[in-house]
Every structure is written in structure tokens, then in C-alpha cells.
Amino acid sequence: MRDEHIFNIIEHAPPSGLSDGELARVHAHTEHCRECRHAFEAAQISQLLLRERVAETIEPSPFFQTRVLAALRERQVGGETSAFRRLWNATGALVSSMAATVAALVVLTVFAPGTAQTSGAREAVSAYDSYSAEEVLFDQSDATAAAAGDQMSYGQVLSTLYESDE
Amino acid sequence: MELARLARAGDEAAFAEIMRRYSPRVFRFASRYFRRRELVEEAAQEVFLKAFTQLDSFEGRGSMEGWLTRITTNTCLNLLRSAKRRPELTSADLSEDEGDWLDGKLAGASAERHRASERSLVAADLAGRVLETMSPEDRLVLTLVDGEDTPVKEVAEMTGWSVSKVKVQAFRARRKMRKAVEKLLSYQRKKSDENLETAR
Numbered sequence: 001m002r003d004e005h006i007f008n009i010i011e012h013a014p015p016s017g018l019s020d021g022e023l024a025r026v027h028a029h030t031e032h033c034r035e036c037r038h039a040f041e042a043a044q045i046s047q048l049l050l051r052e053r054v055a056e057t058i059e060p061s062p063f064f065q066t067r068v069l070a071a072l073r074e075r076q077v078g079g080e081t082s083a084f085r086r087l088w089n090a091t092g093a094l095v096s097s098m099a100a101t102v103a104a105l106v107v108l109t110v111f112a113p114g115t116a117q118t119s120g121a122r123e124a125v126s127a128y129d130s131y132s133a134e135e136v137l138f139d140q141s142d143a144t145a146a147a148a149g150d151q152m153s154y155g156q157v158l159s160t161l162y163e164s165d166e
Numbered sequence: 167m168e169l170a171r172l173a174r175a176g177d178e179a180a181f182a183e184i185m186r187r188y189s190p191r192v193f194r195f196a197s198r199y200f201r202r203r204e205l206v207e208e209a210a211q212e213v214f215l216k217a218f219t220q221l222d223s224f225e226g227r228g229s230m231e232g233w234l235t236r237i238t239t240n241t242c243l244n245l246l247r248s249a250k251r252r253p254e255l256t257s258a259d260l261s262e263d264e265g266d267w268l269d270g271k272l273a274g275a276s277a278e279r280h281r282a283s284e285r286s287l288v289a290a291d292l293a294g295r296v297l298e299t300m301s302p303e304d305r306l307v308l309t310l311v312d313g314e315d316t317p318v319k320e321v322a323e324m325t326g327w328s329v330s331k332v333k334v335q336a337f338r339a340r341r342k343m344r345k346a347v348e349k350l351l352s353y354q355r356k357k358s359d360e361n362l363e364t365a366r
Contacts, residue, residue: 011341011344012337014340038351038352039344041271041272041351042344042347042348042351043344045347045351046312046347047312048271048289049289049290049293050308050343051313052293053289053290053293053294053309054198054314055290056197057193058193058196058197058203058206060193060207061207064185064189064210064211065182065185065186067207068185068211069181069182072181072215075215
């Protein structure tokens with residue numbers, strides 16, 4: 001039965017950490033269980049490998065401290081220059097969108113058709129527009145009067161208006 | 167404590183002294199996880215740079231050695247996490263020396279043809295290759311608990327894990343490593359049996 005196997009014992013602790021009682025159980029069982037014997041051998045070899053691995057040590061080189069101090073200074077300089085970058089990262093999107101909006105408004109104001117005329121220009125256009133209401137009602141220029149002999153005088157206009165009211 | 171205070175105030179000489187005192191330990195710790203010198207140096211440099219920027223968090227209640235060990239543990243774990251992991255070590259990946267080393271262990275260390283120092287190197291190589299297939303957490307806990315007999319409580323302090331987490335992690339990692347080694351051993355056994363047959 002699997003319960004009799006010693007997997008739990010050998011996974012609970014490394015072979016060097018097993019108690020005498022646990023070791024006795026392991027040895028008694030592995031005498032007749034090939035599967036557990038192989039498992040215990042593998043556990044022992046695993047620990048041996050780990051011990052050989054940790055025995056390897058690399059010592060610091062004589063230039064290690066100098067290198068770390070240089071890296072530290074580099075980071076400090078980098079930290080100062082990156083303050084502006086951090087500010088830009090925090091507000092960059094907002095500033096960019098505001099700039100884009102202003103640019104779009106300028107473009108619309110200057111180049112969009114029908115919006116380019118100034119108020120002065122509009123007055124000039126209306127002054128020369130012979131079909132405007134002002135022109136029709138109040139224009140007294142000779143050229144217009146001569147050309148339009150059938151146009152009404154002030155009195156005719158007023159009487160027409162009052163008649164319609166009455 | 168005085169050194170920490172001076173270093174915190176920007177005294178480079180004080181920080182250099184901290185490095186002089188503790189770098190052998192940091193290197194020893196980092197070389198459990200990395201075999202190449204440049205990787206160990208990179209890890210150690212990162213540890214001291216972090217230590218410098220976090221000096222304010224060192225309150226002097228514990229030892230500086232313990233504080234640096236915690237930083238080293240976390241730094242090594244992070245570096246291992248960012249490194250590429252090998253999916254599996256198969257018997258075909260074993261070098262001739264590694265196969266011989268395993269054979270020697272199976273035969274009770276009597277048939278080895280290399281000197282002890284060479285054997286250690288082969289074993290360390292093989293251990294490194296097996297460990298590369300495991301997760302950083304498994305590697306850490308196995309190396310500390312099984313490789314160095316570090317008490318579970320101490321590992322918990324170094325990693326910030328609970329004692330039960332360390333125990334469970336060690337249990338699972340031990341099983342994974344045993345199974346990986348068992349696979350390699352079974353291949354070596356089979357190969358030895360075939361050689362014996364051929365010799366007959």
C-alpha cells in the first residue's frame with residue numbers, strides 16, 4: 001500500500017534532517033521496496049548536489065566598491081534630470097491636449113470659409129450690397145434713383161405702412 | 167548604526183565602508199543563485215544601490231546584516247524571476263562528466279575517475295542545471311533549507327514569508343528536485359545495464 005511508502009518522510013525534510021526514528025523506518029522500508037529505495041537515493045543525491053552548489057562562492061572584485069559608487073552618482077545625476085521628465089509624465093497629456101485645442105481654434109478662426117471676414121469687411125460688403133434692406137429703403141444715391149424710377153419715396157413707404165396697419 | 171546615519175546624510179566614505187564590510191556576505195548569498203561572476207556582481211550592485219536609497223527605512227532595530235540579507239533575497243528573487251527558465255533537464259542534456267558523477271554516486275562513489283575538486287565542479291554544474299528548471303521560490307528555499315541547513319524560521323524572516331509557507335514551499339520543491347534527479351538516475355541505470363549486457 002502507498003501509505004506504507006516513505007515518500008512523505010523524505011519530502012518532509014532533507015535526508016540530513018531526518019531523525020533516527022525516521023531513518024530507521026526509511027531503511028527498514030527501502031530494504032524491500034525498490035521504488036522507495038530509488039526515491040531515497042535520489043533525495044540523498046539531490047541534497048549532495050545542493051551542498052556542492054552552495055559551496056561555490058564568488059568573492060567581490062577589488063573594483064566593486066568603485067563601480068557601485070560610480071553607479072550611485074550616475075543615478076543621482078539621472079534623478080535630477082528626470083525631475084522634469086516626471087513632471088512631464090504627470091501633466092504631459094493635459095498640456096498636449098490643451099495645446100492641440102488652442103491650435104485647432106486658431107486654424108478654425110483664420111482659415112475656415114465664411115469666418116475670415118472682420119466686422120469692418122462685413123460693413124463694407126453690406127454697404128455695397130444693392131439688395132440689402134437699408135439700400136432698398138434709404139438709398140438716395142443719384143445713380144440708383146435714376147436707374148430705379150419706380151422706387152417709392154419716404155412718404156409713400158410710410159403711408160403704405162400706416163395703411164396696412166389701419 | 168553610526169555608519170548608516172552618516173551614509174544617510176550623504177557620506178560616501180561611510181557607504182563605502184558598509185560595502186567593504188558586507189559585500190562578501192552579499193556576494194556569497196548571490197552566488198548561490200547565479201554562477202556567472204557578472205550576474206553575481208550585477209545582483210550585488212543592485213543590492214547596494216537599493217540599500218542606499220532605502221537607508222531611511224533602516225531603523226537600526228535589527229542588524230544591518232539582516233536588513234541587507236532581506237534586500238539581497240528579494241533582489242535575487244526578482245532577478246531570477248526575470249531570467250528565462252529552462253523547461254526541463256533531460257538525460258540527453260547531461261554531459262559525460264555529469265553522467266559519470268551520477269554513476270559514481272549510484273555505485274557508492276567508488277568508481278569515480280576524477281579528483282575531488284573536479285567532482286565538486288561537475289556536481290555544482292549539474293545542481294545548477296537541475297535548479298534552472300525550477301521556480302525562483304523553489305530554488306531559494308531548497309538552497310537555503312536543504313543546501314545550507316538554514317532554519318525554516320530564519321528563511322521566513324529573510325523572505326518575509328510565513329513559516330508554514332516556507333515549509334510547504336520546501337516540501338514541494340524537494341519533491342520536484344527528487345523527481346528530476348530520479349529521472350536522470352533511472353536513465354543512468356538503464357545505460358549501465360546496457361553497457362553490462364554489451365560487455366557480456
